[in-house]
Amino acid sequence: MKLVTIFILIGAVTAFDVIREAFRIIDDSQDPCENFYRHACPIGSDRDLLIATAYDDLLFRIKAKSVNAIWNNLEIEKTLLRIPSRELTTTNNFIGGLFLAQCEDKHVGREDLVNFLKQIEHYYFQFSGSNCEFDECLSALASDHNCTRASEKLKATLTKLDFTFFDLSEFWKEYFRAAKQGLDGVNALLDGESKQGVSKVQHLIERMQKKLISWVNETDWAINNGAEEAIIEETLQVHHYDNYADSMRKNLQFLMKLEQDYLKCLRDTKREHDFETFCVLMSIFASIEKYPDLTFFTFYNAFNAHPQLSFSQLFYDMAENVGESAGVLGSVGYIAGHELSHTLIENANAPQLIPYFSNESMQCIQNQYQKTCDHFEEESCGASDNQIDENGADMLGLQLAYSLFEEEYQGRMNEEYIRIQNFEEYRSITMEQLFFYSTAFVACSGKSQKQRLGDGHSPLNVRVNAVFQHPGFRKAFNCPANSTMVESFNEQCIIFGKGAPEMRR
Ligand SMILES: *[C@@H]1O[C@H](CO)[C@@H](O)[C@H](O)[C@H]1NC(C)=O
Numbered sequence: 001m002k003l004v005t006i007f008i009l010i011g012a013v014t015a016f017d018v019i020r021e022a023f024r025i026i027d028d029s030q031d032p033c034e035n036f037y038r039h040a041c042p043i044g045s046d047r048d049l050l051i052a053t054a055y056d057d058l059l060f061r062i063k064a065k066s067v068n069a070i071w072n073n074l075e076i077e078k079t080l081l082r083i084p085s086r087e088l089t090t091t092n093n094f095i096g097g098l099f100l101a102q103c104e105d106k107h108v109g110r111e112d113l114v115n116f117l118k119q120i121e122h123y124y125f126q127f128s129g130s131n132c133e134f135d136e137c138l139s140a141l142a143s144d145h146n147c148t149r150a151s152e153k154l155k156a157t158l159t160k161l162d163f164t165f166f167d168l169s170e171f172w173k174e175y176f177r178a179a180k181q182g183l184d185g186v187n188a189l190l191d192g193e194s195k196q197g198v199s200k201v202q203h204l205i206e207r208m209q210k211k212l213i214s215w216v217n218e219t220d221w222a223i224n225n226g227a228e229e230a231i232i233e234e235t236l237q238v239h240h241y242d243n244y245a246d247s248m249r250k251n252l253q254f255l256m257k258l259e260q261d262y263l264k265c266l267r268d269t270k271r272e273h274d275f276e277t278f279c280v281l282m283s284i285f286a287s288i289e290k291y292p293d294l295t296f297f298t299f300y301n302a303f304n305a306h307p308q309l310s311f312s313q314l315f316y317d318m319a320e321n322v323g324e325s326a327g328v329l330g331s332v333g334y335i336a337g338h339e340l341s342h343t344l345i346e347n348a349n350a351p352q353l354i355p356y357f358s359n360e361s362m363q364c365i366q367n368q369y370q371k372t373c374d375h376f377e378e379e380s381c382g383a384s385d386n387q388i389d390e391n392g393a394d395m396l397g398l399q400l401a402y403s404l405f406e407e408e409y410q411g412r413m414n415e416e417y418i419r420i421q422n423f424e425e426y427r428s429i430t431m432e433q434l435f436f437y438s439t440a441f442v443a444c445s446g447k448s449q450k451q452r453l454g455d456g457h458s459p460l461n462v463r464v465n466a467v468f469q470h471p472g473f474r475k476a477f478n479c480p481a482n483s484t485m486v487e488s489f490n491e492q493c494i495i496f497g498k499g500a501p502e503m504r505r
């Protein structure tokens with residue numbers, strides 16, 4: 001009874017702690033040392049990604065803040081969504097057809113037809129005034145008495161951007177969605193949502209950079225190749241992207257330019273024919289080389305566009321509201337470590353940023369993923385070359401997060417985090433266990449895992465169980481040597497730092 005009262009009180013005063021909530025799904029009938037991932041994240045436990053699903057309400061709230069915002073009520077987008085794209089063929093056929101219909105319509109005068117063609121010159125070919133060139137000068141077509149011939153000629157001229165309607169509109173619906181989502185997210189941030197989380201993520205990355213630099217500085221293969229300074233330099237370049245004002249400006253500019261072009265085109269071509277679709281096309285063509293700013297977003301993801309790291313709003317919320325630092329480090333810390341690591345992990349046979357990488361480290365990482373796959377395969381998995389970057393970033397990322405955890409919790413790692421009731425028994429979860437649970441929760445999917453073709457990421461169950469080759473895991477759960485988790489572990493892969501294996505030439 002006492003426990004229940006305390007829980008309700010805490011629930012009433014604190015914000016949503018997604019990690020604490022996640023403990024409700026763990027499966028005590030599955031031994032953590034046998035298959036940790038499925039112990040923490042049982043099959044069928046949640047629809048897809050546990051955390052993303054848990055955040056449905058937050059995302060709804062963020063979206064609700066800006067339903068009336070101008071970017072969520074664009075005329076051009078309403079039309080775009082209305083276009084029955086499956087019925088239309090290609091954009092040049094549509095424009096040719098529209099020309100033909102007007103040309104044959106007795107109510108449309110030559111001047112109107114010239115005006116129509118001028119719109120195409122202006123938006124499609126980006127000419128202003130009368131400065132068109134060669135076959136991109138279209139207005140003479142309005143004087144051709146054979147409308148079919150003129151329309152054929154027009155179609156043939158418009159091949160520069162010959163898209164099927166379907167491809168074009170699907171692609172642009174996505175662009176609109178991305179730009180609007182970025183704006184919704186920045187809007188929520190400006191309203192104070194997850195503001196502290198942003199600076200916490202920033203601080204986490206700075207701490208990890210320092211840690212990583214100290215490791216690189218004592219990595220023999222880097223020093224022996226005279227590469228340590230270059231690697232440190234790459235590490236120092238990395239920064240957390242938090243210029244939201246810039247993101248907002250770019251996305252507003254992107255959307256408002258489209259809207260303005262659309263409205264202007266409509267005003268200049270007021271007719272009964274299908275000018276709304278025509279004007280959507282013209283506005284899109286006028287912005288064809290532009291794209292939304294994708295650095296800020298609310299979907300469940302993070303990425304490294306070296307040197308910029310970007311994180312979903314959901315991770316900021318977690319950094320702000322997950323109650324224990326061990327839980328933040330195991331979840332957001334692991335993700336931040338992964339993204340930072342992307343800058344330094346290389347495929348030794350095809351390095352990008354760093355011209356050399358320890359081949360042995362790479363083999364070590366891949367061997368571990370293969371072995372984890374051999375033990376825990378669900379539908380399919382396997383360590384192939386296109387997974388080196390992601391596998392390595394997972395492993396180094398977890399090592400970074402754990403080392404911050406170790407520093408922060410010296411002497412307190414085995415303190416109780418929560419007590420969990422399993423039928424009649426109570427069991428303590430320690431801070432160190434919380435760290436590892438949090439890693440499994442951020443990657444938790446209730447669906448049976450398979451390797452998606454061409455995806456550089458390993459299946460989620462393999463990603464999590466493989467990185468737990470870290471000695472901290474065995475210690476935290478007291479796993480016996482003959483347990484499946486420990487049997488699936490190779491020697492810990494040390495990628496940077498003392499004991500990192502030499503690169504052989
Ligand atoms: C108009 O042009 C089309 C295509 O060039 C041609 O097939 C057709 O015979 C022409 N019609 C007349 C009446 O000349």
Ligand SMILES: *[C@@H]1O[C@H](CO)[C@@H](O)[C@H](O)[C@H]1NC(C)=O
Pocket residue numbers: 213214217232
């Ligand atoms: C790397 O180590 C050298 C000496 O071992 C030291 O002088 C240097 O300051 C260190 N650099 C960093 C970035 O820690």
Ligand SMILES: *[C@@H]1O[C@H](CO)[C@@H](O)[C@H](O)[C@H]1NC(C)=O
Pocket residue numbers: 348349359504505
């Ligand atoms: C890395 O090791 C593999 C296997 O031992 C070898 O085939 C490959 O050439 C090595 N690559 C480099 C860059 O040394």
Ligand SMILES: *[C@@H]1O[C@H](CO)[C@@H](O)[C@H](O)[C@H]1NC(C)=O
Pocket residue numbers: 480482483
């Ligand atoms: C592991 O070894 C212990 C004792 O050495 C034994 O009691 C236990 O049954 C073994 N467990 C498995 C899963 O083989």
